[in-house]
Amino acid sequence: MKIAILSRDGGLYSTRRLRDAARERGHEVRVVDYLRCYMDITSHRPRVLFQGEDLVGIDAVIPRIGASQTFYGTAVVRQFEMMNVFPCNESTAISRSRDKLRCLQLLSRAGIGLPVTGFSNSAKDIGGLIDLVGGAPLVVKLLEGTQGVGVVLAENRKAAEAVIEAFRGLKADILVQEFIKEAGGADLRCFVVGGRVVAAMLRQGAEGEFRSNLHRGGQAAKVKLTPEERSTAVRSAKEMGLNVAGVDLLRSNHGPVVMEVNSSPGLEGIEAATGVDVAGKIIEYLEKAAPKGTAKDKAKG
Numbered sequence: 001m002k003i004a005i006l007s008r009d010g011g012l013y014s015t016r017r018l019r020d021a022a023r024e025r026g027h028e029v030r031v032v033d034y035l036r037c038y039m040d041i042t043s044h045r046p047r048v049l050f051q052g053e054d055l056v057g058i059d060a061v062i063p064r065i066g067a068s069q070t071f072y073g074t075a076v077v078r079q080f081e082m083m084n085v086f087p088c089n090e091s092t093a094i095s096r097s098r099d100k101l102r103c104l105q106l107l108s109r110a111g112i113g114l115p116v117t118g119f120s121n122s123a124k125d126i127g128g129l130i131d132l133v134g135g136a137p138l139v140v141k142l143l144e145g146t147q148g149v150g151v152v153l154a155e156n157r158k159a160a161e162a163v164i165e166a167f168r169g170l171k172a173d174i175l176v177q178e179f180i181k182e183a184g185g186a187d188l189r190c191f192v193v194g195g196r197v198v199a200a201m202l203r204q205g206a207e208g209e210f211r212s213n214l215h216r217g218g219q220a221a222k223v224k225l226t227p228e229e230r231s232t233a234v235r236s237a238k239e240m241g242l243n244v245a246g247v248d249l250l251r252s253n254h255g256p257v258v259m260e261v262n263s264s265p266g267l268e269g270i271e272a273a274t275g276v277d278v279a280g281k282i283i284e285y286l287e288k289a290a291p292k293g294t295a296k297d298k299a300k301g
């Protein structure tokens with residue numbers, strides 16, 4: 001197959017691993033900076049051009065779209081879809097999961113376990129929002145945050161009000177969420193490929209830290225999931241319409257709850273913690289799925 005990895009940086013661990021795994025399996029592969037792609041949007045012959053070159057004859061693309069480039073990145077993926085190139089993850093699925101609020105709404109509609117979560121537009125509704133999630137302690141989250149930045153634990157009601165007001169003052173969109181204390185500062189990253197969990201790790205936050213992000217000093221280790229955790233991860237990816245997804249769960253008293261679903265999950269942490277060749281699993285999936293043609297988008301909304 002001819003595979004293009006849509007990534008801004010060929011030197012990133014995940015990009016390198018995908019490229020090497022594809023080569024090892026005998027595929028022709030190249031890394032394409034999607035921000036340098038431009039598009040010819042004509043219905044009879046849609047095209048993607050990269051630095052003046054017509055990208056033709058590509059069988060599959062692997063989108064690795066950065067969180068801050070969702071708008072343009074998904075447009076490039078969509079253009080490849082118009083050319084009947086198989087996308088490892090579809091553009092609509094990527095957009096859907098990028099918006100944390102939309103993601104949680106779709107998961108809740110599917111009956112998947114979530115922390116009780118509230119969202120409001122007006123600062124006048126702060127009190128109601130706090131009551132809705134069962135009062136403090138609670139977690140306030142920037143809708144657009146990553147790597148644990150913009151995720152705050154408010155221990156009491158006064159602190160919660162102050163944090164919400166501060167974010168509001170900055171015109172930032174936020175979620176207010178029940179604090180899952182019993183998770184003990186740990187979460188589960190479940191790596192789903194083609195409807196199966198191929199690797200899973202438990203990330204434990206640093207001492208005294210409720211956030212488990214590795215960027216915040218968390219430690220990762222291989223973990224054995226319960227059947228319920230496994231099926232929650234698989235269903236969440238399916239609901240988003242993602243073939244490749246990193247589903248983050250917390251272990252709560254009321255079973256596994258989903259925090260978020262990532263459409264370009266990193267490979268470095270998960271491969272190091274589990275020893276699984278995740279990049280190889282992704283290429284293997286493409287080999288099976290791409291020849292069957294474009295994926296029918298399985299999710300709505």
Ligand SMILES: Nc1ncnc2c1ncn2[C@@H]1O[C@H](COP(=O)(O)OP(=O)(O)OP(=O)(O)O)[C@@H](O)[C@H]1O
Nearest residue numbers: 115139145146147148149151177178179180211212
């Ligand atoms: N409701 C909650 N209860 C307990 N812990 C939480 C809760 N929400 C988040 N956390 C902890 O904080 C960490 C960061 O939160 P979250 O994953 O939502 O944001 P983020 O990491 O900034 O976003 P991204 O994963 O997209 O980079 C989680 O990994 C988890 O350990």
Ligand SMILES: [Mg+2]
Nearest residue numbers: 147148248260
């Ligand atoms: Mg996270």
Ligand SMILES: [Mg+2]
Nearest residue numbers: 146260261262
């Ligand atoms: Mg994320």
